[in-house]
Amino acid sequence: MSERALNAVGQSIRRRDGQGHVTGKTVYVDDIKFRDMLHLKMVRSPVPHARIKGIDFSEAEKVPGFVRALTYKDVPKNIYTILTLIGVGPDEEPVLAEDTVRYKGEQIAAIIAESEGAALEAAGKVALDLEELPAVFDVEEALKPGAPILKDWGTNYFVYEGHHCRRVRYGDVEKGFAEADFIVEERYQTSPIEHAPTETTGCVVKPEPDGRYTVYTNTQAIFFSLDNSALILNIPFNKLHFVGGTVGGGFGGKVDVIVEPIAILASMKTGKPVRYMFMRDEEMQVSSTRGAWRMYYKDGVTKDGRIVARQITSYADAGAYNRHTPYAVTKHAANVAGPYDIPNVHIDAHCVYTNRQPGSAMRGFGVTPASFALEVQMDKIAETVGLDPWHVRFINAYRNGDIKPHRKVVEDATLIEAMQAAAQLVGHQLPEKFLQMHSDDREGGDHG
Amino acid sequence: MSVKNYYLPQSLPDALELLQQKQEDLLVMGGGTVAMPLINEGISSPEEVMGLRQVGLHYLRQSNGSLTIGATTTLTTLLRQSPIEILAEAASQTGAWSVRNMATVGGNFFVPPPAGDLATALLALDAQLTLAGPSGERVLPASEFYTGFLNTKLEPGELLKEITVAIPDGHTAFLKHGRKQANTPSIVTVAAYVKLEGQTVTTARIALNAVGPHPIRARRAESKLEGTQLEEVAIEKAGEEAAAECAPATDAIASEWYRRKMTKVFVRRALQQIAGKESA
């Protein structure tokens, strides 16, 4: 390395976007206005599960400023799934509901009007004829015989390569349980969480003279949004120009593709710029959440604290549609056994559909609920066996070279070092044998 | 969104006259912190709206041992100018600064739980409400004003003009339990007034918010205190009684179970605070 003085490392460098932020000159989607811009508001399902028998727009059409309505019949490829881009299928979510709504707040019809107020008023005047259906809100209820079935393929679970769940099989848990001195079982449940970004989800679409559409959007996944929009609208990708990168808070809540396809379609149908921004209540009640999880742990533990078998059955509440949950479950299955070296592991992780608002991405989704359950479980093991919780974690911690239950060789273990540093930070004196341990050497410490 | 007329009367008679003309077609708002969100979100679509910000009821007047507060006095004005400590304290714990600059004392009587904490303190002070109508004025105790969730005894054509409280000659306490330190919806809010003669409680008033359809008086808890020495056992019993007689609901802020549990705790703490003041 050259002797050149470092001009960034060790220096406090002002943020590149800071000048815009502190002067209010940063341009967010809602700051973009065009002459003759139209406004889109959504007619949403007032109930969690219903058959749509009819939609009457006649009163809405009378609202001054009403331009037109869009239903599923206007959407070229109405049924999609976001993760089709990474090979996940089948398509199962409608852009606009067809004959059935499966969660409260589901998009049924788009109203386009000359002002936001007119669009809102007209959307409120659309009369829906709905036949309410039994709904299911609990992941385990949804898997029982007789539960209302939400999917065309006849089950309320996502099918992973022919299986009803994402499975991990490593060693023989029954053998492990037989060898164990203690069996530690617990049920864990997390709640859905709304990201609540200060800037609501939205986009503004402008038709260009060259036949393309410029889409100003606060998506967190700009090419995901572009590609899915093109697939839904059945147009070449190069007809769309997405402009983004400035996001007023996302946290995973802006990676779904909800506003762009329908706003582009509205622009195509009217020839005018169209704005579709969620209002605060839509952001809170309709946009995806961090989905809720239920996890059952059964661990076999020896009296010196070694975990010799771990069996986990978990259920992700996807809500009514896939969004990112099938992927979250796979991620979950790879992580839920934890950063510990356990010889026998058995995991069944289910992606379950219910009549709730869809869950999707949020900061470590699939993994964070697992970490919560896992570390409470580790404490419970320590309590059951009668050992210090630090002890249980140090002796079970994985080392480089270990094989994780999904057959990945551990190459970047830092748990030992992280725990040593954490103990130091909180002023906890660790026994010398734990201070001698490190992630590169299994034999170097007392592994139990 | 389709508001046709917005009126900003410059006097109470003008406001009453307009109300008389328009009757129920007129949406009346004080500081707008409750009505405007509903209008912005399209939940309420009034065609005729009257704002009371300039109606001339922005004042605090002190006379003969009582304080009269004009109904459209902002919470900030009350916070800065109130000669009564508990009212300043309650105002400071209601909303955020920008909201207090807009929200009015009178308007707080029309805010549903888990907001509306200021009215709780006024209830504990046995505030009297002056209601102005087409045929003159009438006075009603604040404790009789509420009739249900979002329902009051305000008659069509009437406006809340002022709120009068006696300058308290006993001890008061105001405690609010929320999920944040400031600007938080309430889990439970407790306002208490206790007067002792010698060592004995002669008057006790306990008002609660967020544990019923509107701010309520905990009358059975109050009766557990009267005649006692405000000792630990009496305080404990009052807390238990308040928890038993309130009617909390489960919402996004807290569960019915937790609210009831915290009602007991915070009534106890409020009374302990008063007992501490008394012995100090």
Next chain:
Amino acid sequence: MASKIITFNLNGRETEVLAKPLTTLQSLLREQLGYMATKTGCRQGGCGSCTVLVNGEPMAACLLPVEDIAGSDVLTLEGLTPDIGLHPLQEAVFDNFATQCGYCTPGMLMVSKALLDQNPQPSRQEIVEALSGNVCRCTGYEPIIKAVQDAATRMNGHSGGES
């Protein structure tokens, strides 16, 4: 009722506008006048993103009918920003990394401006209480509090309260 002519002082300049009944100050600033620093987070008075100063007091522009502020002095972030350079509060926010997504920043700055005008040496608790109506969902509150303390020092040459 037809639209009304409303006159008020915006960022030091006499401003005359034609406003429809019950137009909010937020909507007027953003939709009619193009003053975009006043953001739209909730339109319920709950997030603080649209905070402006009316006669020196922070108010939620989303809840404020334009008619109500006739004759008043309104200050937005555009008015706080000097033609050249930055206000010390802006410098402090910039230097303390008190912005992340930036959406809450204008509201945070306006309420901080009112606080420091009225209380040049606020305590940490006073800063927290003043900012409590402003939501930062990136949860960068600590740097924001530090920035206000730093701004107090820059503006007054005093320490910004005990921490």
